[in-house]
Amino acid sequence: MGQPHPSTPDQRERYATHLLAHQGQYGVVSALSRATGISRQTLYAWRARAQQAIHHAFAPPPPPPSVCPSLERQVLTLLTAAHASSRGMQTCFETFTQQGISLATITAILHEAEQRALAWFETHVPPSVRALAFDEIYANARDAASLNVVDCHGGAVWGCEGPLPVDSDTWTLLLWELEARQVRCGRVVLDGGKAMLAACRQALPDVVVQHDQWHVLHACSKHQARLTRHLTTLEGKTRVVARQAARVAAGQKPKGRNPQTDVAAHGAAVAQARRVVGDVRYLMQEVHCLLDVVVLDGRGLLDTLQRQAELEAALALLGEVGASSAGALQSEVQQIGRRLTDSRPGLLTFVEGVEQVQQGLWCVLPCEQQALLGWAWLRRKTLGWTRDDIVAAAAEAWQAGARVLLAAWEDANAARVSSAVERWHSILRPHLAVHRVLSRGRLALVAVWHNHRVFTRGKHKGKSPLHLSGMGDAPTDWLVALGYAAAEPVVLGCQPTPLPPALALAA
Numbered sequence: 001m002g003q004p005h006p007s008t009p010d011q012r013e014r015y016a017t018h019l020l021a022h023q024g025q026y027g028v029v030s031a032l033s034r035a036t037g038i039s040r041q042t043l044y045a046w047r048a049r050a051q052q053a054i055h056h057a058f059a060p061p062p063p064p065p066s067v068c069p070s071l072e073r074q075v076l077t078l079l080t081a082a083h084a085s086s087r088g089m090q091t092c093f094e095t096f097t098q099q100g101i102s103l104a105t106i107t108a109i110l111h112e113a114e115q116r117a118l119a120w121f122e123t124h125v126p127p128s129v130r131a132l133a134f135d136e137i138y139a140n141a142r143d144a145a146s147l148n149v150v151d152c153h154g155g156a157v158w159g160c161e162g163p164l165p166v167d168s169d170t171w172t173l174l175l176w177e178l179e180a181r182q183v184r185c186g187r188v189v190l191d192g193g194k195a196m197l198a199a200c201r202q203a204l205p206d207v208v209v210q211h212d213q214w215h216v217l218h219a220c221s222k223h224q225a226r227l228t229r230h231l232t233t234l235e236g237k238t239r240v241v242a243r244q245a246a247r248v249a250a251g252q253k254p255k256g257r258n259p260q261t262d263v264a265a266h267g268a269a270v271a272q273a274r275r276v277v278g279d280v281r282y283l284m285q286e287v288h289c290l291l292d293v294v295v296l297d298g299r300g301l302l303d304t305l306q307r308q309a310e311l312e313a314a315l316a317l318l319g320e321v322g323a324s325s326a327g328a329l330q331s332e333v334q335q336i337g338r339r340l341t342d343s344r345p346g347l348l349t350f351v352e353g354v355e356q357v358q359q360g361l362w363c364v365l366p367c368e369q370q371a372l373l374g375w376a377w378l379r380r381k382t383l384g385w386t387r388d389d390i391v392a393a394a395a396e397a398w399q400a401g402a403r404v405l406l407a408a409w410e411d412a413n414a415a416r417v418s419s420a421v422e423r424w425h426s427i428l429r430p431h432l433a434v435h436r437v438l439s440r441g442r443l444a445l446v447a448v449w450h451n452h453r454v455f456t457r458g459k460h461k462g463k464s465p466l467h468l469s470g471m472g473d474a475p476t477d478w479l480v481a482l483g484y485a486a487a488e489p490v491v492l493g494c495q496p497t498p499l500p501p502a503l504a505l506a507a
Contacts, residue, residue: 114441211346
């Protein structure tokens with residue numbers, strides 16, 4: 001090995017390049033040694049280091065380490081089922097398997113799975129026309145969100161993009177992409193967002209748009225709660241006003257900054273508040289009934305015109321209640337009426353399809369028979385009946401038509417609200433809490449897992465969202481759907497060793 005020499009890096013680079021350029025020529029090393037005063041051993045060492053650096057720069061990269069299928073399955077399961085981060089996965093492997101795994105390996109597995117998930121969405125679409133729910137979910141950035149499109153009936157995710165700006169242009173591009181993938185939409189349910197509504201009018205002009213009833217009624221319930229709190233506050237002041245009036249009658253000065261001493265005026269205010277709260281409660285109950293799938297009264301099943309007339313009457317009465325109120329009560333009642341009036345055009349769009357089915361069954365099920373089935377439908381939860389139970393309880397001549405009618409009512413019931421996309425958001429929120437931002441590939445990966453996830457309880461037990469969306473042959477293992485090897489069969493552990501008699505008695 002040559003001796004170190006006090007030279008600069010530029011000089012060493014120039015000397016080594018010169019030696020490599022004239023390698024094999026006799027006397028080059030000796031001449032350079034005499035000219036620079038550097039020993040030949042040092043020059044030979046510099047030339048060797050330069051040759052090694054060039055070889056390393058142009059040598060092919062080493063092949064990536066092989067990853068066993070079980071490791072891929074474990075990493076992806078920790079991501080989807082346990083919401084684990086990359087470093088959290090490292091901790092889990094070190095704790096439970098006493099084996100380390102690098103962040104590079106975890107990242108490579110996740111990246112490959114994300115690409116497969118994106119490819120899955122390009123090649124899989126529902127086979128029939130579906131009712132879709134639109135909504136967005138925000139993460140840590142308030143100027144961007146994940147845009148989601150979910151099947152109302154099955155809960156399968158057919159569109160998830162983000163983080164993207166929430167405007168009509170972005171939603172329009174997403175809807176055009178769904179159309180290019182042959183995702184056919186027959187009805188749209190949304191919460192009234194202006195960007196989504198404008199995009200639907202541009203990209204889906206012929207599709208019926210249903211305003212989510214839950215959002216409207218939930219907003220109205222907040223105003224009702226304020227009315228109730230106002231009444232409770234007034235009732236709580238009754239004793240205070242009586243004591244203040246007694247002090248005035250005794251010739252004493254009332255206490256407080258703005259004391260109320262008129263018992264009659266306070267009683268009138270309490271009576272008015274009770275009347276307003278009771279009237280609003282009754283009218284909102286009527287609105288709830290009119291927005292249901294089945295509306296039944298003495299005339300039978302109400303059609304579209306009868307529903308609209310009843311709803312307009314309820315809104316008119318609500319306006320009269322607001323006009324006869326005063327102060328804070330009037331403001332809350334007017335806001336309820338204004339919200340219902342603004343949302344009314346989109347609240348009953350589902351009725352037209354239901355009415356067509358009902359009219360088409362008149363030859364099989366007359367109005368009286370449909371009304372009887374509607375009575376059972378409205379009380380199905382109280383009776384503990386399912387659709388099959390109602391059909392079985394009907395006369396044999398009714399059962400074929402009843403099965404079609406009840407199926408139409410169930411479909412309309414699921415397409416009145418956007419609860420399907422809200423359930424999907426509840427799945428995304430833990431992932432957003434861990435990762436803060438979900439990329440397009442990560443969203444697609446979680447969506448593929450959700451679409452193949454089999455329900456373990458409830459009326460859809462044993463089925464996945466894809467099965468409910470008409471894809472009955474979809475696999476139940478989401479990793480198999482992405483092209484990974486099937487999971488090895490789980491071997492149950494052996495029976496525990498019997499305890500000694502003393503320990504058994506202690507246990």
